[in-house]
Amino acid sequence: MKKEIVVKEKASNQKEGKRGTKPHGLVPCLLLGVGVLFFLIMLVFPLAEVIYRSLKEGLEVYGAAIMAENTLSALKVTLIATIIAVLVNTFFGLCASWCLTKFDFRGKNILSTLIDIPFSVSPVIAGLAYLMVFGRMGWATPYVEKINEFLGTDIALVFSVPGVVLATIFVTFPFVSRELIPVMQAQGTAEEEAAVMLGAKGSTVFRKVTFPHIKWALLYGIILCAARAFGEFGAVYAVSKARGKTFTLPLEVDALYMAGSAESITQAFAVSSLLVLLSIIILVLKQIVEYRGKREL
Amino acid sequence: MYVEMKHINKNFGDFEAAKDIDFGIEQGKLVALLGPSGSGKTTILRMIAGLETQDSGDVVIEGEVVNDIPAGKRGIGFVFQNYALFRYMTVWENIAFGLRVKKTSKKEINKRVKELVQLVGLEGMEKRYPDQLSGGQRQRVAFARALAPSPQLLLLDEPFAAIDAKVRKELRDWLKKMIAKVGITSIFVTHDQDEAVEVADEIIIINEGKLEQMGTPVEIYKRPKTSFVSQFIGTSSVIDSFAGFKGFDEIKENSQVIIRPEFVEVFKSDNEKFKSLLPASEEGVITEISFRGSYLELTLEVNGVSITANRSLERRSVEIGERMHVLLYRVYLLEEDDARLYKNSLLKGVDVEAL
Structure with missing residues (x-):
């Protein structure tokens, strides 16, 4: 009996959520029209143009552009950078938001501000900063070389894939933690304290008590982080100069377009369509996550 | 004395939450920490629990100084204000949590949870989630969850604050009976003097981080020792x-x-x-x-x-x-x-x- 009532309440809540008056009268219709027009001109037409241009010369050319060696290499680098950036930032984002919301310590506000640096610093500057630190003249280069000597490896941090990964990590750093912090803050610490009082260890508290609260926010943060990671241009541009080796998809698009020939421009659009496709996938995922997250609240 | 606070001091920045707090509680007693809001009573409770650390002084439980023993190992059950039930766990899972983390055998967990569900009168609701329960039912779950690992001391932070006035009286009697039945030493925090007078064997009155008076409700009512107590009570x-x-x-x-x-x-x-x-x-x-x-x-x-x-x-x-x-x-x-x-x-x- 009780259960039925609960179900009904949920249903009525949903209805309430969808309620809203239909636009009547001149002003609302005009505003709506302007909004839609703006949306079409600024977002839909340009993206449709990308798809149209990429397919203009026929599927064969499209396929060739996608399967070109440089494109595949760029796709690979993009995916590597995205996956590593997402993993690293998920881990550190979780740590940072856990620390910032569940504990009290000195310098908490400073840490909270530091997390946001990538939002305020232009990506190009971030890339250049890496160049200054790890480049040929950078102060960190001798240390990197020493580590390389010691490990018998040959890792270079600029003009290489690791550099691209680092730059991507820098730019996408705040996404996960910024999604998590409000959720964790709203949840408070009472449940964690209850778990601690019952004798649970830190890891158990996180797995059993904190995680169920934040899982949708976490997934949402990861999706945003991924979207930003594979679209990044500026920061990566500063540390990646070798086409076919360290170029990511956005850099490849730029290079093709800058080549200027009719053929390469078509190729640029074909490669762009790959990014558009990835964006659409992300958009759909984001919608699903948002919907499911809301339903559980 | 079963629980002792010895010259406890605690500051939050400039705010003095506890000033030389010193008292002892006998085993089996039900004690109220009573004071206006912001008086430091909850901080004192949390220091006994180990959720807050005192700046100086000792917390002693059963003759042992527990200053360095973490909260989860002090053998204390804690009922939080607003209960802090695990939202994504059923009633059953909530009560079983403290037993599960102690790696108790499945059979024993089942037995103990069943026993507690019966004790607090929530049979048939084991599969519900906290948001499908009323305030009173949630309090019962919180109580059962705190008792599951068989603690020696039960601490309750404003246990009735989240319940509407009508049910509150009923729950007071219920809680008093339950605590008597289990026979556990208990300390609860309240700002409501009627609640303290009706439920507690002994009352400790706290004001501005200081212990004003400790005694039975009648003693405190008839012989207030300080001007604060004489104005606060009655x-x-x-x-x-x-x-x-x-x-x-x-x-x-x-x-x-x-x-x-x-x-x-x-x-x-x-x-x-x-x-x-x-x-x-x-x-x-x-x-x-x-x-x-x-x-x-x-x-x-x-x-x-x-x-x-x-x-x-x-x-x-x-x-x-x-x-x-x-x-x-x-x-x-x-x-x-x-x-x-x-x-x-x-x-x-x-x-x-x-x-």
């Missing part, structure tokens, strides 16, 4: 310049006193029963009458001060502006931090209680 009116009342010649002029409604007798001049007490009484005029549900509250102007008294509905009716006789049985004289009881000297030899 309904009382503070009179800033008390003077010229018959029977209180010892009290200097312009002293500050506290008069509770039960210290005052109000009667009409033709009242036979109080005839012999007429010489000990003053005259006053009723300035206000309010109906309080089961009695009347009268405010009278006597000797230039206003005094509050209660009047049974069974007695003759009175009206505003009526002259009445007002007899003071006793008052609390406030001197700095002390509260001293003064009896009406003209009533010596009169058996006041027989009236």
Whole structure:
């Protein structure tokens, strides 16, 4: 009996959520029209143009552009950078938001501000900063070389894939933690304290008590982080100069377009369509996550 | 002493949450930490639990200093304000949590959870989630969850604050009975003096981080030791310049006193029963009458001060502006931090209680 009532309440809540008056009268219709027009001109037409241009010369050319060696290499680098950036930032984002919301310590506000640096610093500057630190003249280069000597490896941090990964990590750093912090803050610490009082260890508290609260926010943060990671241009541009080796998809698009020939421009659009496709996938995922997250609240 | 706080101090920045708190609680007692909000009572509870660390002093449980023992290992059950039930776990999982993390066998967990569900009367609700329960049911779950690992000490932070007034009374009785049944030493925090008086064996009154008084409800009610306690407990009116009342010649002029409604007798001049007490009484005029549900509250102007008294509905009716006789049985004289009881000297030899 009780259960039925609960179900009904949920249903009525949903209805309430969808309620809203239909636009009547001149002003609302005009505003709506302007909004839609703006949306079409600024977002839909340009993206449709990308798809149209990429397919203009026929599927064969499209396929060739996608399967070109440089494109595949760029796709690979993009995916590597995205996956590593997402993993690293998920881990550190979780740590940072856990620390910032569940504990009290000195310098908490400073840490909270530091997390946001990538939002305020232009990506190009971030890339250049890496160049200054790890480049040929950078102060960190001798240390990197020493580590390389010691490990018998040959890792270079600029003009290489690791550099691209680092730059991507820098730019996408705040996404996960910024999604998590409000959720964790709203949840408070009472449940964690209850778990601690019952004798649970830190890891158990996180797995059993904190995680169920934040899982949708976490997934949402990861999706945003991924979207930003594979679209990044500026920061990566500063540390990646070798086409076919360290170029990511956005850099490849730029290079093709800058080549200027009719053929390469078509190729640029074909490669762009790959990014558009990835964006659409992300958009759909984001919608699903948002919907499911809301339903559980 | 089962639980002892020894000279505990705690500051949050500039705010002193505990100043030299020192008390002991005997095993099996149900004790209330009572004080206004912001008095530091919750901080004291959290320091016993280990959720907060004192700046100095010792927390002793069963003769052992537990300062360095983490919260989860002190053998304490804690019922949080608003209960803090695990939202994504069922009633059953909530209660079982403390047993699961202790790696108790499945069989034993089942047995214990079943026992507790029965104890708190939540049979049939094991599969519900906290948001499908009423406030009272949630409190029961919180209580069962805290008791599951068989703690030696139960701490409750404002256990009734989240419950509406109607159910609160019922739950108070329930909790008191439950704690008696389990026989566990318990400390609860409250800002509601009725709650403390009704539920607790002993009351510890905290104000501004200081322990004001500890004692049984009757002791605290009858013999408040400090001016704060005398004002905080019971309904009382503070009179800033008390003077010229018959029977209180010892009290200097312009002293500050506290008069509770039960210290005052109000009667009409033709009242036979109080005839012999007429010489000990003053005259006053009723300035206000309010109906309080089961009695009347009268405010009278006597000797230039206003005094509050209660009047049974069974007695003759009175009206505003009526002259009445007002007899003071006793008052609390406030001197700095002390509260001293003064009896009406003209009533010596009169058996006041027989009236």
